[in-house]
Amino acid sequence: MRAGKFITVEGSDGAGKSTQIDFMKHWLTERDIPVIQTREPGGTEVGELIRSILLNEREANFSDGTELLLVFAARMQHLDERIRPALRKGCWVVCDRFTDATYAYQGGGRGIEEERIAVLERWVQKGLQPDLTLFLDVPVEVSLNRARLRGALPDRFERESAGFKEAVRTAYRNRALADPGRIRLVDAGRPVEMVRQEIEKILAGLIEV
Numbered sequence: 420m421r422a423g424k425f426i427t428v429e430g431s432d433g434a435g436k437s438t439q440i441d442f443m444k445h446w447l448t449e450r451d452i453p454v455i456q457t458r459e460p461g462g463t464e465v466g467e468l469i470r471s472i473l474l475n476e477r478e479a480n481f482s483d484g485t486e487l488l489l490v491f492a493a494r495m496q497h498l499d500e501r502i503r504p505a506l507r508k509g510c511w512v513v514c515d516r517f518t519d520a521t522y523a524y525q526g527g528g529r530g531i532e533e534e535r536i537a538v539l540e541r542w543v544q545k546g547l548q549p550d551l552t553l554f555l556d557v558p559v560e561v562s563l564n565r566a567r568l569r570g571a572l573p574d575r576f577e578r579e580s581a582g583f584k585e586a587v588r589t590a591y592r593n594r595a596l597a598d599p600g601r602i603r604l605v606d607a608g609r610p611v612e613m614v615r616q617e618i619e620k621i622l623a624g625l626i627e628v
């Protein structure tokens with residue numbers, strides 16, 4: 420039994436996830452809907468340690484399988500310690516990236532077969548899926564420019580080639596096309612305010628359900 424709704428926000432680096440998540444949190448809070456904001460990889464003490472291995476170890480040599488298992492190790496902890504308990508209490512959860520990112524980065528980007536990811540997904544999530552996923556879609560050049568403007572040191576994924584980033588975007592788009600009931604593709608190349616308005620409409624539809 421779960422009472423809260425589980426919303427995930429996906430998209431490339433610099434697509435505008437953090438910007439829109441801030442807005443979503445405000446929007447829900449104004450309507451007295453209890454909400455926690457969290458992120459992947461991370462969201463728990465152990466998960467954040469795994470995150471720093473995955474993102475910050477710029478010189479380390481990872482095999483693709485190691486990367487995939489670390490992502491799901493963090494996710495297991497996140498679901499057990501944070502996401503499921505919040506949903507059970509009736510709290511909504513807004514999560515910056517989740518398993519669609521694994522299909523996009525480790526599947527599309529690294530080339531790991533979908534079925535291998537799906538096996539871990541079934542084990543770790545035990546049927547739990549987001550109620551709604553917002554995929555903020557932007558062309559690769561736009562996401563690169565926005566990430567550059569923000570100015571932080573690029574992480575291990577941001578340092579990947581343009582080809583890797585195109586493959587990530589393609590995988591995200593294919594998932595959105597395959598599951599339009601859960602995943603809403605939002606054109607995030609538009610100004611912040613226009614993206615915000617579209618997200619507001621989608622959220623309004625969700626609180627009526």
Ligand SMILES: Nc1ncnc2c1ncn2[C@@H]1O[C@H](COP(=O)(O)OP(=O)(O)OP(=O)(O)O)[C@@H](O)[C@H]1O
Binds near residue numbers: 433435566607612614
């Ligand atoms: N629709 C938009 N139009 C123009 N600039 C935007 C838009 N959305 C966000 N930005 C700007 O782009 C930069 C990146 O945005 P943001 O941090 O929200 O992206 P992100 O998806 O969270 O990135 P990351 O995956 O790296 O955390 C910020 O400087 C932000 O102000």
Ligand SMILES: [Mg+2]
Binds near residue numbers: 436515
């Ligand atoms: Mg962000």
